[in-house]
Amino acid sequence: MAHPDNLRYRETHEWVRVDGDRATVGITDHAQHELGDVVYLDLPQPGKTFSQGDVFGSIESVKAVSDLYAPVSGEVVEVNDALISAPEGVNSSPHDAGWMIVLRLSNPSEVDSLMDVQAYEATFGGH
């Protein structure tokens, strides 16, 4: 299975890993495969707040720029600065080292609105 079963997924291809009130956010293996080689990331500063579905940043692969959507509402408390200088980490480790931001959840019940791995892979396939 290409996508871990301990994450929740949005239809716009972001994943969330929840730990207490912290939600780590990245994009899925399926998404990085579709994007191709990632060359640039535009991520928000800590302290910014987003509602579920807001655009929180942009990702550029060799051939396309795509919006990144907040899968849940919250305040940015951490940003993966290492990824900004080496964005290819999104391709090589989308679910681990390729995490993008950590949000402090403002509405934890939103996590329940996201897909589990079975639903995500049923919609978009294992890759």
Added chain:
Amino acid sequence: MKPLSAATDPAVQALQGRLTGRPWQVLRTGPADGATNMARDLELLEAAAAERLPPTLRFYTWSPPAVSLGRFQPEEGIDRDYRAARGWDLVRRPTGGRAVLHHLELTYSLVLPPSLVAGAGVRTSYAVLSRGLNAGLATLLGRIPCPNEAGACDVPVSTQKISGSCTAEETFVRSCTAPKGITNCFALASECDTLVPGGKLVGSAQVRHHGALLQHGSILLDAEPEAWTALFGTAGRLVTLRELLGAVPAQEVVERAVVAGFRSLGIPLES
């Protein structure tokens, strides 16, 4: 990264099926300056995102000629003095990729609403849209340009090192690690581009916005390689329709061919 097969990939097949189910419009907006051209593409993208636009194929040219930068591309490495001396614009595209000189070329853009994109990925959509574009160009050329699943074009061998372990040849054909420091779109190629023996005929780029898709690209009718070299430090691997056909084709001829290419996929484009 393994290329997608347009013939067998289910997501590619599904997207192509959706694109045939609704009438498309063709817009011919003629020559305009860079800012106007990009503003029009963005207006179309916004309208598509709001489902207020049918699927659209637009053709346009640039007057005065302009250099377009990718959305996040720094201006560094592009000769400002040369550009200014020629009276050419500089404009930023909403799409990714590297710089293009829009001069002696025809630009196409494709705009699709979210209901048709339906979450189709970047490579999936390129696989379908490049197929239409390449089928159209094939009617002009009498041969099919490298389909995007082919990695083996007959490109002249070069061993010049660009970065890391990539040779210029590998970099051009596969865009293997998207090397830094290359400013010219036509010095790189990926599976998304239209390649012909000798190099690159069309450079394309995409942006996704609220589920809608904008893909635009530059079809080289002719070229002034010295200008590309002056601007970007390298002309890249420009191949023009003039070289391939023996004469510069009329813009309308190229437009008709591209429209015919999309129709050959079963896409209902109005003329």
